[in-house]
Amino acid sequence: MTILGDAAARKDEERQQVQDAINRLRDNKAERSSGARTVVALADESGIPRQRLYEHHGDLVNEFKVTVGCGPVTPNVEALRGQLVQAQKHNQELVAENAQLRGKIKTLCAVITELTHETSGANVVVSMPRKYPRR
Incomplete structure (x- = not known):
């Protein structure tokens, strides 16, 4: 071998x-x-x-x-596990909502830009640079 x-x-x-x-x-x-x-x-x-x-x-x-x-699970541990599951579920919901709101913001920014171009003609609106970059 x-x-x-x-x-x-x-x-x-x-x-x-x-x-x-x-x-x-x-x-x-x-x-x-x-x-x-x-x-x-x-x-x-x-x-x-x-x-x-x-x-x-x-x-x-x-x-x-x-x-x-691990041995037997105490009621406190079981309660904490339940809270952890709820917190993870809530976190996922917030992430999904955040993504949805970011999409809406992009759409609304595009609409505002388009309306500004239509009404002012030569006046172009340039957005201010962000102090903190997006994550």
Whole structure:
């Protein structure tokens, strides 16, 4: 086997060890650790150093934190999550409204310019430069 093949096989084996450790900790059947639902316990249970877990198996660590590491959700956390969802929805509505209003402003500016040209003939209105550029 090549060096790259060995490394890939080792990584696959480590991923399986981490998955097995996650399952044991989730089921409260720890074999090599205290059974706590922490990343330290996950590292002990899987036999893989914690630094390597973070560097090479970050997705599994995140999965562990989501499924096992959080524990029960308190009412305060659930309320904050609800507020966050509402705030994100409101933010999206404001972004859409802002885009719509900017479009209306452009249209109205064009109408004003056209009407100014029609009524004054030679008088041309040039808008003042903005103090702050648009974002």
